[in-house]
Every structure is written in structure tokens, then in C-alpha cells.
Amino acid sequence: MVAATGRSWPNDIADLINYVEESVQVGCAKSLPGSLQAALVVLETVGRVPDERQLSKDGTWLAHLKSWESELSTVVQTRGF
Numbered sequence: 001m002v003a004a005t006g007r008s009w010p011n012d013i014a015d016l017i018n019y020v021e022e023s024v025q026v027g028c029a030k031s032l033p034g035s036l037q038a039a040l041v042v043l044e045t046v047g048r049v050p051d052e053r054q055l056s057k058d059g060t061w062l063a064h065l066k067s068w069e070s071e072l073s074t075v076v077q078t079r080g081f
Contacts (some may be wrong), residue, residue, distance in 0.1 A: 013061045016040075020068060030072040033065050 001019060002008055010016050020033050040056040053062060 010055060013055055013058050013064075016055060016061060018062055020064070024068060024071065028072075033068040033072070037065055 001010060001015065004019055004022065005015050016036070020036065023032055039054060044054045044056055051057065
């Protein structure tokens with residue numbers, strides 16, 4: 001996040017989406033999007049981020065997570081892993 005945006009915490013879901021998209025393009029692990037989501041949920045919960053400001057609950061972000069899960073599963077199957 002720091003390398004891509006200069007910030008240690010995302011301002012909005014666009015930062016998260018861009019980070020994962022770039023990672024997918026360079027061949028990230030299948031688990032990256034889900035692991036990022038899990039970490040985000042924990043950090044937002046511990047940090048007491050109000051529900052309406054939690055990026056981990058954003059509908060667009062959740063839809064992207066499902067899409068990446070499908071895309072990365074297909075890539076893994078195609079590569080024979």
C-alpha cells in the first residue's frame with residue numbers, strides 16, 4: 001500500500017482494488033484477496049472503525065473479492081497447481 005499510494009492505510013476501496021489488481025497481474029497467491037480481507041476486518045474491528053466507514057463491508061469491494069476468487073481459481077487450475 002505504501003509503495004502504491006504513499007499511505008499505510010487505504011482512503012477508499014479504490015486503493016484496495018488497485019492493490020489487488022496489480023498483485024493479480026504479477027501472479028499473486030490465490031489466497032491474497034481473502035487474506036487481505038481477513039486482515040482488514042480484524043484491523044477495522046480492533047481500530048473501532050464505525051460500521052458505515054468499514055471498507056471490508058463495502059458491497060463493491062465484496063463483489064471484487066468474489067470475482068478475484070473465481071479468476072485466481074481458474075488461473076491455478078490452468079497452470080495445474
